Amino acid sequence: MTFTGILGLGIIVLAAILMVVLAFIHRRSPFSFRNILAFSRIRRSASLVVEDGTRLHVSLGNGSVLTPAGASALAGLILVRKLGEITSISDRPPLATTGNGLVNLLSQDTLRGAHNSVAVEQFFDMNNARMPGTTPLSYAAGVMPSIRDENISANILIGNFGPEVGLLTEAADRQNAAVVAATDNLTAQAVLLVTSPDTLIGEELFAAGAYVQSSPTHSASLLVQDILRWLIIIALLAGAGLKMAGLL
Amino acid sequence: MKRIYAGANTVIAISAGIIVLLGYFIDQPVLVGFRSILLRWAVILAGVALLVGIWNLFSVHLQKIRERRPDSVNSVVLLFFVLITAIASITPDLQPFQGVLLNGIMIPVEVSLIAVLAVTLVYASVRLLRTRINLSSILFLVTALLIMLGTGPFPGIGQLPFISDWLRPFISQALALGGARGILIGVALGTLTTGLRILSGVDRPYGGAS
Numbered sequence A: 001m002t003f004t005g006i007l008g009l010g011i012i013v014l015a016a017i018l019m020v021v022l023a024f025i026h027r028r029s030p031f032s033f034r035n036i037l038a039f040s041r042i043r044r045s046a047s048l049v050v051e052d053g054t055r056l057h058v059s060l061g062n063g064s065v066l067t068p069a070g071a072s073a074l075a076g077l078i079l080v081r082k083l084g085e086i087t088s089i090s091d092r093p094p095l096a097t098t099g100n101g102l103v104n105l106l107s108q109d110t111l112r113g114a115h116n117s118v119a120v121e122q123f124f125d126m127n128n129a130r131m132p133g134t135t136p137l138s139y140a141a142g143v144m145p146s147i148r149d150e151n152i153s154a155n156i157l158i159g160n161f162g163p164e165v166g167l168l169t170e171a172a173d174r175q176n177a178a179v180v181a182a183t184d185n186l187t188a189q190a191v192l193l194v195t196s197p198d199t200l201i202g203e204e205l206f207a208a209g210a211y212v213q214s215s216p217t218h219s220a221s222l223l224v225q226d227i228l229r230w231l232i233i234i235a236l237l238a239g240a241g242l243k244m245a246g247l248l
Numbered sequence B: 001m002k003r004i005y006a007g008a009n010t011v012i013a014i015s016a017g018i019i020v021l022l023g024y025f026i027d028q029p030v031l032v033g034f035r036s037i038l039l040r041w042a043v044i045l046a047g048v049a050l051l052v053g054i055w056n057l058f059s060v061h062l063q064k065i066r067e068r069r070p071d072s073v074n075s076v077v078l079l080f081f082v083l084i085t086a087i088a089s090i091t092p093d094l095q096p097f098q099g100v101l102l103n104g105i106m107i108p109v110e111v112s113l114i115a116v117l118a119v120t121l122v123y124a125s126v127r128l129l130r131t132r133i134n135l136s137s138i139l140f141l142v143t144a145l146l147i148m149l150g151t152g153p154f155p156g157i158g159q160l161p162f163i164s165d166w167l168r169p170f171i172s173q174a175l176a177l178g179g180a181r182g183i184l185i186g187v188a189l190g191t192l193t194t195g196l197r198i199l200s201g202v203d204r205p206y207g208g209a210s
Helices: A003-028 A037-052 A070-087 A101-118 A136-149 A165-174 A186-195 A202-213 A216-244 B002-025 B029-066 B072-090 B092-131 B135-151 B161-199
Strands: A055-061 A095-097 A152-160 A178-183 A198-200
Touching: A003 A216, A003 B002, A003 B161, A037 A055, A037 A070, A037 A152, A037 A178, A037 A198, A037 A202, A055 A070, A055 A101, A055 A136, A070 A101, A070 A152, A070 A202, A070 B161, A095 A101, A095 A136, A101 B029, A136 A152, A136 A165, A136 B092, A152 A165, A165 A178, A165 A186, A165 B092, A178 A186, A178 A202, A186 A198, A186 B092, A186 B161, A198 A202, A202 A216, A202 B161, A216 B161, B002 B029, B002 B161, B029 B072, B072 B092, B092 B135, B135 B161
Parallel strands: A055 A095, A055 A152, A152 A178, A178 A198
Antiparallel strands: none
16 A cells, blocks of 8 residues: 555545544534525525426536546535425426436436425426436537526536536526536636626535535535645645755 | 335445445455456446436437427437437448538537637626626636737737736746645545545435435
8 A cells, every 4th residue: 555545545534533523513513604605595596496486407517426527416416405305396396407327317316306205296207307418518508498498597507517617607697597506627617707696616516515404414524624624734834834944 | 115225225335435445545456356346337337327318318309399399390300310320320331420420510519619608708708897896807807818818929919928928827827726726625625525425325316315
């Protein structure tokens, strides 16, 4: 086992231990987090969709769960589950789209689970979770007509996108539909900053579980991220200091 | 029965996740062998999932045609070309035709979408100045303008020396790179904690339970 391997495994074990301990502490005295406007908008949009009989669209991007980019889609699936539970009782069930086959299967299953937990008597349509295209641009081209034609009033774009995400936000803007967006891709973040007022930057994407579900483990995982970030900052500063002192 | 099904899914997913994770760090032949088998299965499953996704695409557009929605002619065209592409892919004599479909239709359409995207972004940038005038918006647009001025050669002048030799490299390699690394470290930490939640079974995006 190499030094990098030991270090990597050590960070994972440390993160796991911290998550368990912090989840236990959270149960006794819950942590409070700063207000993120985009998550408030998501909750409000879900409620409005139920009230006005329109539809909610969750786009999970093109990331495959077999690559690191899949983590953002998995974070999006947590949101699909929660929003699915809120909006499945409405006349128009939520729509989930992705450009990846595996994420499409997972989103179908997640939506069905959410549907069954609240609206067991209604028929669940598997086509509520779709794969409109397999490449980033064909996916964008396939989603744009859905945003236009399916009475969608709120779009939540959460996952791995490229610059083509600008086409989706523009399509939503033309329909006066709300957009809340989060991605792990830097180019797409720059595009979203220009095209969408409610953009989640960087790791805020992974905070969806803590803000929407507010379970102890989700809240604990946010704190673990903060602790590890501070450790990395200290390591970077120490490394720079040692380098300047000629010791490294 | 549902509980047993969900429980079995969780046990399989967690076991597979732990084996793959440990196989990545610990160089034991048995573990590495298991990891490699599981990853090969995952790739095969991804291929099957893609086929399911294409069937799903087919089903969505068939539904649009059946319901005679306003733009159902687009669905007819899409289904026609899905079938043509599938036939060209599986028939050995029609393999060259696949190149025609890719280079003659797919790539030009995607390139034209990128052109539309470029116009959309320019329009969005102008709109940003109208709808959201604040310090970060102005900073963003000024930076984008400086990078563009430092990148493109101008007719008669060529490149602007101060901007292209000093300012653009400073912005892109010092300021932007530092910020980008910070964001990427945050994303990596988010990925780590998301993975741990799935490994511990707290998040279960499978088996209809979560």
